[in-house]
Amino acid sequence: MDGLFKPKTDPAPVPMELIGCEPAEPLLAALRRPRPRERDWASLLVLDRHGAVMASRTVGLAITGARPSVLGGTLVDIALTDGGDDRPSPAARPIWEQWYQGAPAEPNMWAPYDSQGRAAWLDLTTRAWRVPVRRPDQLGGEHHLDGRFATDVPGLHCAIAEALLGPGSYFGREWNAFRDCLRGGFGVAPPFTLVWHHSDVARHALADVVEDPQGQLSYFEDIVQLLERRGVTVVLR
Template structure:
């Protein structure tokens, strides 16, 4: 892990398991809107290049500057992995010596990744700095921010390595800030898995989570507090299943109860 100390990111090629591309101490341009071509222009600073990426640094301006697809991993201050994104068509555009240290470079690359939402940078930073210590930190976010919050929760969950809670666990779902479908998943994720937790971010994902391996073991009890507030907002949204349209709130409760979840509306 010594090479990861001080680094915030690392890259690994997707073609071969041992094609490690190196650690970067910082990066800019990751969490930005896509440009007109659907790309992101990213500067990797304090980069210690290896593998395919190292080879491409000598080919700037040519066809061989295309490194290919990779996994971009986010690291905490200890060098532990927090989550990753799959990035496509990484191409080296320029390279220069870095002020971060000897034998390090700053490299500008173009890449594609639809999942790097601009609003996701803040929740990742909360995790990296260990400031995500209480529930409800997403309450002030708008629709785009809540969606990005959920995406970070999903990408981070697989690195938690926590066992599911035992059968019969009672969870408290705070419905006071549920104003749309995304905010429901933000609140449910925290009810089951704590601050910033994940337990689905669409109906299909919710169904998957209820089958186990995502923090809870059914049957369990869900105390849905302030359910009247959630019902008011979710009643404004509908879902069509097999040609039939139903209110989102009622459909969510139906899914939960079909999985033997004791939903107590309070």
């Protein structure tokens, strides 16, 4: 068995350059340290063209160098040893460019994308969801799910989140995360009624997608049963 199990090699860190940083505390304190500290962290807030926060992410402040910024003034450009491994993929660029114009205001703006693009859309909703303060859960009421474009798992979760919380919202990106959201703390909690329009689209498209460990339920059936177990009245139309 020698050589069968080998420790996985960590990927090499990918540097990141922050351009146009304002030299204020605690950034100045980090720059003054003779050695970088792994415990120093910073939150990067991504702003849209209107100056509103559209996403957030955390990076380690292991600084390898700093110089006067190419933008001039008193700003500085900072090089980080590692920019993290959760950078948006090339497939996400169109989605980020769309959100840069402003937060999604209309439903189904994710629908024209393929499965990879829809997954990138969901990823951005998770980043955007961390920015605002959580509001109290809404209980009861009737929500309408537009199921016309729920042709894959990412599309289904985009549609569910929009039905419950509106365009650009987060309410889980796969089965386990969706189950966690139904426990409360994400803006809406059972009991409520979900009217699922065009439900046959997801029923047929996800017939061969199985999350159930026993393989007895399709993804569509599993989601419906999960909703009902958590106290949601599901009306399929």
